[in-house]
Amino acid sequence: MALPSDVKIRRYEARDRDAVRWLCCQTGFLGKPIDPVFEDRELFADYLTSYYTDIEPESSFVLEHEGQVKGYLLGSRMPIKQQLHNIFQNARLFVIGMFRYHRYNPATKEFIAWILRNSWREVPAAPRKMAHFHFNVLPEAQSLHGTKTMMDLYFDYLRQHGEKAVFGQMVTFESRRGARVLERFGFQVLERKEITKWRNKHPEPVYLTTAVKLLEVAEK
Structure with missing residues (x-):
């Protein structure tokens, strides 16, 4: 299905960094703003996006609607490099979070x-x-058919660099991104685990799901 004329999927650029970070926080609580759960948007965005925007930006894509970034796919084809980065990054964020801890509200302390x-x-x-990826799209842009286009462009990018498979880790529940949705995109679910922090905040179980897709099979 063709994208609407006011929708554009393109490679991530440095000028998109602030928009990506804002979008990450704006969708961090099961598609809603993270603030009621964790108030420190700077740390939240650093943890989830900084590797992709600052270290391996060439592997990411954004969805523009009417000239505004309303979705992103952040990817990496250098997993060892990312894992090494995360060791130092997580230590840095831990120190910053502990320094700020006394200022945080009870909900944020519960999250920590x-x-x-x-x-x-x-x-x-x-x-x-x-190689792996994750994506977020604002609710008002989820019906624009851009998510599949972003994924297809990312998969083509991986194939061009010789990658044979890719995985994603996504927050899923039956009314949003369930396992059957992933399977329609050609993924096989490897494992899922319940995220217990959402038990008292959402009416159905919420999972973090790992799904794998083989890339050597041509797209239909």
């Missing part, structure tokens, strides 16, 4: 407690040496 106590238990298995 979950990170320290449970988050590492709730990460599903994922291939350590495979």
Whole structure:
């Protein structure tokens, strides 16, 4: 299906950095703003986007609607490089978060407690040496058919660099990005684990799901 005339999918550029960070925070609470759960938008955006925007920007794409960035796909085909970056990045963010801890509200402190106590238990298995990605699109842009276009462009980019497979880790629940949706995009679910921090904030179980797609098969 063709994109509307006012929708454009293109490679990420440095000028998109602020928009990507804002969008990350604006959709961080199950598609809604993260602020009621975690108030420090700077740390939240650093954790989820800074590697992709600052270290490997060539592997990402954005969705523009009426001249504004309303979606992104952040990818990496250098997993070892990213894992090494994350070791130092996470240590830096931990120190900053602890320095600011006394200023945070109770909801943010509860979020931090979950990170320290449970988050590492709730990460599903994922291939350590495979290209990967994640994406976010604002609710008003989800009906513009841009997500599949971004994914297809990213998969073509990976093929051009000799990658044979890709995985994504996505927040899923039955009314949003369920396993059947991933399968329609040609993915196979590898593992999913419930994210317990959402149990009292969402009416249905919420999972972090790892799904893998083989790239050597031609797109239909």
